[in-house]
Amino acid sequence: MKEFLKMENIHKRFPGVYALKGINISVNKGEVHALLGENGAGKSTLMKVLGGVHKQDEGSIYINGEKIDFIDPKKATELGIAFVHQELNLAESLTVAENMYMGRLPYKNELLGIVDYKKLYKDANEILEELGVNINANNLVSELPTAKKQMIEIAKSISQKAKVIIFDEPTTSLANNDVETLFRVINKLKNDGVSIIYISHRLKEIFEICDRATIMRDGAYIGCCDVKEVSQKDLIKMMVGRELNDLFPKVTVTPGDIVLECKNIESANGEIKNASFNLRKGEIIGISGLVGSGRTELVRLIFGADKMSSGSIAINGKQVTIRNPIDAINNKICLITEDRKKQGLCLPLSVEDNITMTMLNKSILDKKKMKEISIKYKDLLKIKTHNLETIAGTLSGGNQQKIVIAKWLNTNSDIFIFDEPTKGIDVGAKSEIYNLMNDLVKEGKSIIMISSEMPELLGMSDRVYVMCEGRITGELKKDDCTQEKIMELATIGGSLNGKEVEFKAVIS
Ligand SMILES: Nc1ncnc2c1ncn2[C@@H]1O[C@H](COP(=O)(O)OP(=O)(O)OP(=O)(O)O)[C@@H](O)[C@H]1O
Ligand SMILES: [Mg+2]
Numbered sequence: 001m002k003e004f005l006k007m008e009n010i011h012k013r014f015p016g017v018y019a020l021k022g023i024n025i026s027v028n029k030g031e032v033h034a035l036l037g038e039n040g041a042g043k044s045t046l047m048k049v050l051g052g053v054h055k056q057d058e059g060s061i062y063i064n065g066e067k068i069d070f071i072d073p074k075k076a077t078e079l080g081i082a083f084v085h086q087e088l089n090l091a092e093s094l095t096v097a098e099n100m101y102m103g104r105l106p107y108k109n110e111l112l113g114i115v116d117y118k119k120l121y122k123d124a125n126e127i128l129e130e131l132g133v134n135i136n137a138n139n140l141v142s143e144l145p146t147a148k149k150q151m152i153e154i155a156k157s158i159s160q161k162a163k164v165i166i167f168d169e170p171t172t173s174l175a176n177n178d179v180e181t182l183f184r185v186i187n188k189l190k191n192d193g194v195s196i197i198y199i200s201h202r203l204k205e206i207f208e209i210c211d212r213a214t215i216m217r218d219g220a221y222i223g224c225c226d227v228k229e230v231s232q233k234d235l236i237k238m239m240v241g242r243e244l245n246d247l248f249p250k251v252t253v254t255p256g257d258i259v260l261e262c263k264n265i266e267s268a269n270g271e272i273k274n275a276s277f278n279l280r281k282g283e284i285i286g287i288s289g290l291v292g293s294g295r296t297e298l299v300r301l302i303f304g305a306d307k308m309s310s311g312s313i314a315i316n317g318k319q320v321t322i323r324n325p326i327d328a329i330n331n332k333i334c335l336i337t338e339d340r341k342k343q344g345l346c347l348p349l350s351v352e353d354n355i356t357m358t359m360l361n362k363s364i365l366d367k368k369k370m371k372e373i374s375i376k377y378k379d380l381l382k383i384k385t386h387n388l389e390t391i392a393g394t395l396s397g398g399n400q401q402k403i404v405i406a407k408w409l410n411t412n413s414d415i416f417i418f419d420e421p422t423k424g425i426d427v428g429a430k431s432e433i434y435n436l437m438n439d440l441v442k443e444g445k446s447i448i449m450i451s452s453e454m455p456e457l458l459g460m461s462d463r464v465y466v467m468c469e470g471r472i473t474g475e476l477k478k479d480d481c482t483q484e485k486i487m488e489l490a491t492i493g494g495s496l497n498g499k500e501v502e503f504k505a506v507i508s
Contacts, residue, residue, distance in 0.1 A: 101156075151182075249435060255281060281446055294470040304328040315415075381402040
């Protein structure tokens with residue numbers, strides 16, 4: 001097979017961070033090449049060097065054997081390098097075709113700025129049809145679900161005649177059947193001779209779709225291997241530097257009294273209907289369901305982020321009124337949101353400011369204590385950051401997630417609601433988060449966990465509530481909780497009002 005891309009001995013330093021320490025990667029034509037490493041290992045940074053976003057301090061890049069001395073984002077596109085980003089970068093109020101050809105619109109008369117819309121939509125539709133993704137180029141992007149938006153990014157890469165497409169954690173927000181579609185499209189690209197660099201923390205996917213893998217650890221190059229010749233354990237060992245035996249180290253705590261009891265709660269916006277459930281001291285309950293089944297909406301009600309129209313919430317047997325998040329916090333409830341960038345963090349603020357944000361209800365700041373607390377959680381959660389003044393937005397995805405968790409650990413809450421706690425988190429850090437959940441329940445705290453990762457849900461929950469169309473359709477005890485039963489309850493409603501059904505649960 002012919003080598004298309006080679007990056008050799010790439011070094012990159014940021015102020016205080018030695019992010020890449022001599023990385024090598026070689027990608028063949030028509031190959032799906034995995035780039036693996038823990039959170040903060042430097043995967044995204046390496047790809048940003050390739051995309052011309054960062055300039056390497058040392059090292060060379062070759063395309064088709066030819067050394068490329070200078071890359072900026074425009075040059076990268078010309079060289080056939082394209083990205084499908086983790087956080088999609090699309091203009092929501094424009095059409096699919098306008099997004100695909102942004103900056104490269106076909107003109108009838110360029111001087112007068114008259115766009116050849118007929119050609120634009122024809123070209124765009126041709127590519128979309130070829131991909132077999134059932135999207136119309138005339139659609140507004142804002143009207144499409146996440147999975148389809150991702151397809152637009154792929155279609156855009158194809159329209160640019162991309163020769164190498166970089167997928168940075170493409171499946172974190174995808175439903176199960178959408179992952180299948182994505183893999184089908186990736187295989188098609190591969191057969192057309194396009195090279196793919198595939199970054200994911202879901203190792204199962206690596207075995208499903210990748211040919212070779214390059215592994216990085218702490219910015220250093222560890223090695224490259226043929227995926228067929230290694231086991232999952234081998235990959236983990238190379239990434240983490242040690243063996244991880246038990247991915248779901250669940251401890252069993254005998255549940256105590258009911259700490260939270262929700263009866264017939266309904267939301268003012270009509271998204272949640274007549275939901276009743278309870279949570280005991282020392283217990284982890286899982287909440288499962290399809291995308292749009294109301295899982296996030298349910299916990300937002302309990303946290304006071306949305307308005308409740310009827311029903312009751314009791315904490316430790318006492319009725320409480322939760323009108324807003326402050327009421328929830330005062331009742332020792334906290335919510336670790338699914339979307340860390342928009343809701344979990346203040347990205348331009350420092351690591352310390354984010355961790356200690358939940359202490360800002362005092363009129364005088366205790367700077368010394370804020371520092372102490374930040375150091376404590378940085379160490380406890382092994383947050384990889386140069387120092388506490390580092391801007392949260394520059395940390396790797398997984399480390400950002402850890403800050404959100406630290407922020408709430410710092411409140412001495414009794415009820416922890418985790419909405420997709422391990423989204424974008426590497427295998428090592430995942431088991432650290434599970435251990436942390438275990439520590440919380442051992443201390444007598446209680447946890448509600450929404451998760452789309454079936455192994456995590458089955459591995460960590462004492463009981464699972466399943467939702468469908470805004471209702472809780474069933475409760476399963478740990479011993480009789482299986483993937484099949486969850487799926488049955490998740491689709492029990494039958495009538496999905498003509499809405500597109502999406503399986504968010506990742507079945508493995
Ligand atoms: N613009 C920047 N300024 C300073 N430091 C940065 C910048 N971008 C990345 N870093 C640092 O470089 C290191 C590598 O980060 P990178 O985002 O490449 O990791 P990653 O392997 O993609 O991790 P994840 O799996 O969590 O996405 C981290 O320590 C990060 O904080
Ligand atoms: Mg990354």
